[in-house]
Each structure stands twice: as structure tokens, then as C-alpha cells.
Amino acid sequence: MKNIVISGTGLYRPAHVITNAELVQAFNAYADLQNAEHAADIAAGTRAAIVHSSVEFIEKASGIKQRYVLEKEGVLDPARMRPRLAPRPDEQLSLMAEIAVAASQQALAAAGLQGGDIDGVLCAAANMQRAYPAMACEIQAAVGAGGYGFDMNVACSSATFAIEQAANAVKCGNARRVLVVNPEITSGHLEWRDRDCHFIFGDVCTAVIVEAEDTAVAPERWQVLGTRLVTQYSNSIRNNFGFLNRCEDTDPDARDKTFMQEGRKVFKEVVPMAAAHIDAHVRALGFEPRQVRRFWLHQANLSMNQLVLRKLVGQEVGDDLAPIILGEYANTASAGSIIAFHHHRADLKPGDVGVICSFGAGYSIGSVVVRRL
Numbered sequence: 001m002k003n004i005v006i007s008g009t010g011l012y013r014p015a016h017v018i019t020n021a022e023l024v025q026a027f028n029a030y031a032d033l034q035n036a037e038h039a040a041d042i043a044a045g046t047r048a049a050i051v052h053s054s055v056e057f058i059e060k061a062s063g064i065k066q067r068y069v070l071e072k073e074g075v076l077d078p079a080r081m082r083p084r085l086a087p088r089p090d091e092q093l094s095l096m097a098e099i100a101v102a103a104s105q106q107a108l109a110a111a112g113l114q115g116g117d118i119d120g121v122l123c124a125a126a127n128m129q130r131a132y133p134a135m136a137c138e139i140q141a142a143v144g145a146g147g148y149g150f151d152m153n154v155a156c157s158s159a160t161f162a163i164e165q166a167a168n169a170v171k172c173g174n175a176r177r178v179l180v181v182n183p184e185i186t187s188g189h190l191e192w193r194d195r196d197c198h199f200i201f202g203d204v205c206t207a208v209i210v211e212a213e214d215t216a217v218a219p220e221r222w223q224v225l226g227t228r229l230v231t232q233y234s235n236s237i238r239n240n241f242g243f244l245n246r247c248e249d250t251d252p253d254a255r256d257k258t259f260m261q262e263g264r265k266v267f268k269e270v271v272p273m274a275a276a277h278i279d280a281h282v283r284a285l286g287f288e289p290r291q292v293r294r295f296w297l298h299q300a301n302l303s304m305n306q307l308v309l310r311k312l313v314g315q316e317v318g319d320d321l322a323p324i325i326l327g328e329y330a331n332t333a334s335a336g337s338i339i340a341f342h343h344h345r346a347d348l349k350p351g352d353v354g355v356i357c358s359f360g361a362g363y364s365i366g367s368v369v370v371r372r373l
Helices: 020-037 039-044 055-062 095-111 135-143 158-172 263-284 302-313 333-343
Strands: 004-012 016-019 066-069 120-124 148-152 177-184 204-212 222-231 294-297 353-360 364-372
Touching: 004 095, 004 158, 004 333, 016 020, 020 039, 020 055, 095 135, 095 177, 095 204, 120 135, 120 158, 135 148, 135 177, 148 158, 158 177, 158 204, 158 222, 158 333, 158 353, 158 364, 177 333, 204 333, 222 263, 263 302, 263 353, 263 364, 294 302, 294 333, 333 353
Parallel strands: 120 148, 120 177, 294 353
Antiparallel strands: 004 204, 004 222, 016 066, 177 204, 222 364, 353 364
């Protein structure tokens, strides 16, 4: 059986930043406009007033301090509260493919490869820009890769689920090297007008090269010791936007057509699931959780990650054991754990073992146990 390695990663980060202070100012202006427009209904008790947000509320609830976005002005416009993106003609590279190519080029350079060395492309993200042709096929053509490409969506676990598919493809001989890209334009599906979640997401794209160890030329390689996936159906995180909406004659701007979650329920249910999943996976590979040098966890909520780690190692943990990138990037859906791995692995030594783990809607949990070679 071939040893499989991650030989390169890449990261595209948008140029625009929205701080919590900017976001709160825009949201509160929106709230004031709405409350004034519906003042009679609010006074009659038939409509609830929109409560102001605050920087303190956001940071206490999530640990997020800012986020990167592809477009800023539309999000901060109290009369719009969503990105303002220009449509592109079919012959032009799509926005999702554009950021995927940028991240892919970094990953290829890190792995010492060219686009033509790739013969499998997996575009794995929480949302796809279109139904077809597959985003992966467009990205494949843009980077000059051969072989095949396909899209996959397991919400915030898309990246780790795709890494398993990539590793299996190389093990089976169906591909020599697979490019996994995670273009997460989360600003497009976030409900910026909802106080409970308006601060959660940011835009980004990550890329990972998966190949056999005996073909890898990169000086830095991470052996994939094992992957493990699980799903358990839950309605607690949901987005009802889809191609059948037009047939149902529903409002395309209705609240259920963007990101929704029951936050407290998700926290209560996912934390023990994620901790048990990681514990079982690590032990199945012959390690104790305390032997793991670093955990690169899904980046959704600071308290959630801290509690998962306390359950695993039985003590308070800091950024050295479980790096947090939430403060800078916010929740970036499936890309979060890969960003943490991309930024926080250089100090690990040969032989050190780490866990990349994501958890999200589904519920879905994916873990990848790696060892630095």
C-alpha cells in the first residue's frame, strides 16, 4: 500500500477586511432603518424590534475580531447588507475558479509541481457558484491539470472529506496527484441582517496537494496516517437555497435561503461528537490524544474548540496545541482547519503527529491524522 502525503498547501486571502466595529456600525444602522419603517407594528406588538449588535457581543460569542471578504461596500450598506458582485460572461473565469487558481498556484509551488503534474481536481466547498459545469472542471482547465475533476459539498467538512477521497484515489492508482481546493465565498450565503449570525463568516480559499510519498519532491511532506469520516443527520444547521425554489414560488430572499443555525443546540451536540470522533480515530492508529503534537480544528467558535480539546486531553489548552485563526479570518467553512494547518505547522519536527479535523452541517465530521516526515 502506498504511503500518501500532503506535499503542499496554498491560501488565497481577499484584500478587503471588515472589522467588528465596522460591521456593528452597519448592522445597527440597518436595525434603526428597519425599526423606524416598522415602528407602528413594533408598537402594536405584532413585530419585534431588531436589537443592536456590539463588538463585545461578537467577541464574547465567537472570538472573532475581523473577517476577509471579496467585496466590502455592499455588506456595509445598511440598505443592502450583502456583497455587490459583478456578473461575469460565460467565457470569463468565474469568481470561485479565480480564487481557487490563486490558492492552487501556491500549493503547486510549495509541492514543486506544475499544473500538468496533477490528474485529479476536487472542488470541495460549502457552496458552489453554479450547478454545472462543475467548478472543478473549470479550475482543472485553468491550472492546466489533466485527468478528471468533480465538485463535492459536505458543508464545513468538505475539505477533510475531499482529502480522504484524494488519498483513496492515489492509493488505488486512479490518480498520481490530486489537487483539493476549497473556495469558500461564505459572504454570499451569510445573513448579514441577522444579529445572531451576522458576524460569523469570512471569505477565503485553500488548496492542498495529495500524492504518493515515492513521487513527492517537496522538501516538506506530511504522511497521511489515516482518515475517518462520519455523518449524522441534523436540521440544526441549514440553508434551503436550491434549484427547486423557483418551482415552489417561494421568496428567493426569504430567511431560510441563507445560513441558519440553532447555535446553542449545535454547540451542545457537536462538541461531544467531535471529541469522541477524534479520540477514537487517534486511538485506532495507536496513539493517545496526549501524544498528538497539534490539533488543527474547524474554526467556527473559540469556546467550542477549547471544550473539544479539554475533553480530549483533560486540561486547558493554548494556541500551541490547538492554533486559533478565528480572530483574523472568522469562520471560513471548510477552509478553517486547512488555514490553521497552513499557518501553524512549520515548528513541528519530523515524527510529530497532528490532527486536521472539521465539523459542520450534516452533522458531518472529518479527521485526517498526519505525521511530519
